[in-house]
Amino acid sequence: MVLDVGFWVVAVVAVASGAAVFIVDSMARATYALALSFIAVGVAVLMLRQDYVGVITILMMVMEMAVMAVYMVMFMGMNPALMPMSMVHDNRRAVGAAVATFVVLGAGALLIPWPTRRGAPPADPTRALGEALMGPHMLAMVVISPVMVATIVAGVVLAAHRTRYDRFGDDLRRRPARDPRRGGVGR
């Protein structure tokens, strides 16, 4: 009973703070409204006894939003603490897309004949998840991880203003590298 009420509370919080992202008038508030929404989702997942997935959702999303707030502020350029600004643009089409998505998903959820449960949930869902990931789904993980790392590295390399020739000279022999700021390990 308590669990049911709690579940509904976090569900409402998740949706409401998700909506708040578009209603508030500052970058920081929008970002952290989104973070709150993710936290509520994480707690909901936790209540479904998917402990690991729930907690890791909170962990990753809070970290991500903390970093994202920095990028939002950086890229928007104007001082968003002072400047109230609308968090929506191209409103009409966005609302249309949102309503259409909601109708499709809602209709799907209501109309699909859901299968009944076969078997019982594992005693330790975390262990089951780990064994699934490291067993039958190992191939997918092995493929996805390097692709993700490569994407990150490639993104940074493409975005970086300076190349290794700027740092190490044309023959790549200059040591230490010429950096605007020296690092902490004597480079």
Place this chain on the structure above:
Amino acid sequence: MGVNQLLARYAARRAHVLVVEVPGCWTLRVAAERGVTDRGWQVTGTPADADALLVCGSPGADLIELVDRVWDQLPGPRVRIELEDIANLDEALESAAAQLADIDRHRNDALTRQTSPDPTGGHETDEHRADEGMDHHARHEGMDHHARHEGMDHADTSHAGHAGHAGMHHAGMDHSGQEIMDRGEHSSPDHSAPQAMDRSGHEVMDRSGHQAMSHGSDEGMDHTSHEGMDHSGHGGMEMAPHGIPLAGRGEDRDGLEMDVLHLALGPVLRYWPAGLVLTVALQGDLVVDATVELLEQTRGCDDGDDDLSAATAARLVDHAADVLALSGWADGASRAARVRDLLLDGRSEEAELALRRLHRRVARSWLLRWSLRGAGRLDRQVLDRHDLPAWLEGDAYDRLLAILDGTLLESLQDRDGHGAAQPAGAATAMVRALPRLVSGLDLAEVRLLVASLALDTAAVPAEARHG
């Protein structure tokens, strides 16, 4: 009532004091800080944390104005002490303690104090102690550690001119906004001009109109979001919220376009030379441009009747204490302060011993060396170009060691004539060179650099102060 009095009595045993040093009143300031710590009180570095404002010396007109504004920022209960003579120190602190414990006094202060502008009109003020009558304690503008933006004093006119241009909803300036602007104007005497505002105003409006604000964009006004805006309590989408215009922009070191903020460092700043005001243009925490100013020196209070060489040595060690405090090494800073106090008390053998021990510890601390290495590095060419003394060569760590190992002191002792830690020429050259030296450094490095110069602003002659 009983609880109140009890709180007041305990609070008065642990007051935090913001100490302002009038240029030329170093001895007085050090004595005051010693008096404060000896009482079990604490010296603090920010008005928000201070219960007492202690002004050492008689400030000139420009400093008085700044001190008044800092006084406005003390949250209260607050006490202001003007100290002009060391002899009155104990008495002044004693009366400050008595005043701090006096509840009625602060109730009256809170009721009558000039409240700072409250431009939002919100009542997010003070859920604090109604029994002390402070529910109208107001919002303050954080003066010297507050972001100030380019062209503050021109916000009104330039925006009125451009408001229609980008289709912005312009709420106009209310009275309180105007007040902030006036205050801002005073606090940065020579900051950038209307052109800067013009440029940033245009840029921001044009870009944002298409990027994020539904107001100025081609789709036309969106009424739902517009209403949302108006309820925001900020008076809508004015270009200068709270009378503070948006930041201007500039290319940063990495080729990105970044906001430029203007921030005045000093004169009410701990571990900072007295009377020095360095107005820096910041991108992130990186200084891209700076202007320097020295406040008027009024009648000095360090008459120099005490032992000059000891006072000179004590001053140098005090600079070392500043560097150590800024580097975050609390124990090192306390040790340096003890050496300083021993020197001032004329206990030179003990001081000598303690200084040597401190020097050894600093020289051996690899973590300190690692942390300060490269901070505020000055090489030979830079020193020559700006006519700076040779001992400044190296980084903050090298200079810290030079201050502590005594060679610098010996070189100064040959020519000490007026008890200043520096010959006038060197001090003047340092102040003049500062804007060039700090450009390209981050805030932490700027603070380490300035502290490690061992700059004695009182040594700068009056005729060199504005030029």
Place this chain on the structure above:
Amino acid sequence: MGEPMVSGVTTVAAGWAVFAAVLLGLLALFAAALDGVATARAERSVAAGGGGRPGGGRRGLAVPLLEAARLLRQCRRVPVASDVLLWRVGVAGLPVLALLMVAVVPLGRWTLFDLPVGVVWFNAMDVAVWAAVWLAGWGPNSAHSLVGGYRFLAYGLAYELPLMFALVAPAVAAKSLRVGDIAAAQDGLWFAVWMPVAFLIYCMGALAFSVWGPFSPALGADVAGGVSAELSGADRLLLLAGRYALLAAGAAFAVPLFLGGGAGPLLPAWAWSLLKTVVLLAVLVLLRRRLPAVRPDRFMEVGWLILLPAALLQDLVIALVAIGRQ
């Protein structure tokens, strides 16, 4: 959650959360008093021949209480154009997060929240400190506060990954993410002994997420107090108390993870847990005055080029040992 427990840890009723909060508060008070004494000792007057004034030590001991009285009496100040909501959320977040951290830490045989993934929970809470500190720096709309907030994020990017991998090591060795299981797995040999690298990196992480000692430039003197520059009254009290509480929570969590939990001779398990926590907390507190700040721009490379590989190597060794034991 009334599951059958494997680890010998009993979950107590939720009402005990009040007791946990009081205990955490007392530990924070102890930390603050210890720091007060250390500071009073270091700043003692030279006038009294180096011995300090009579009562100097006692004065340091009372510092946290006097400070609390002072800050409770002080008004709250709100700078112009500040985002008060986010500011307050950030400041109040610190003590709340500390409390959420200790919720999964067993005190001897009892725990409030016997989560099967307690280690990950703790990690999630310490990541949330990023958000709290940044918000506290962002809120007051002040350049110095903002610099402080960003400095903390820079630290976060450097210390968090090594800390995560340091937390992995005990979990791998105990083959469980449940804090009670990890404590129970250290019969005879503390994990701190045979995974010293992970333990040291964990302690560094605890200092870092408490914005303490070498990792305090977010509150640095060079930016007029940084995140705390505009805080006054009850807000400042919350931030300071939150820092001590985080430090206490960090020390408390190290006990089941690395220091054998409640195991020890003669004394009951809860007493051992508490004793080990107090000792580690005292060490962390006393480090503050002794070490200079580690500048964030310097620490970034250390985090990624030294600490992260070191933590990964430690994990590899632990994993090999764990497999070999099977």
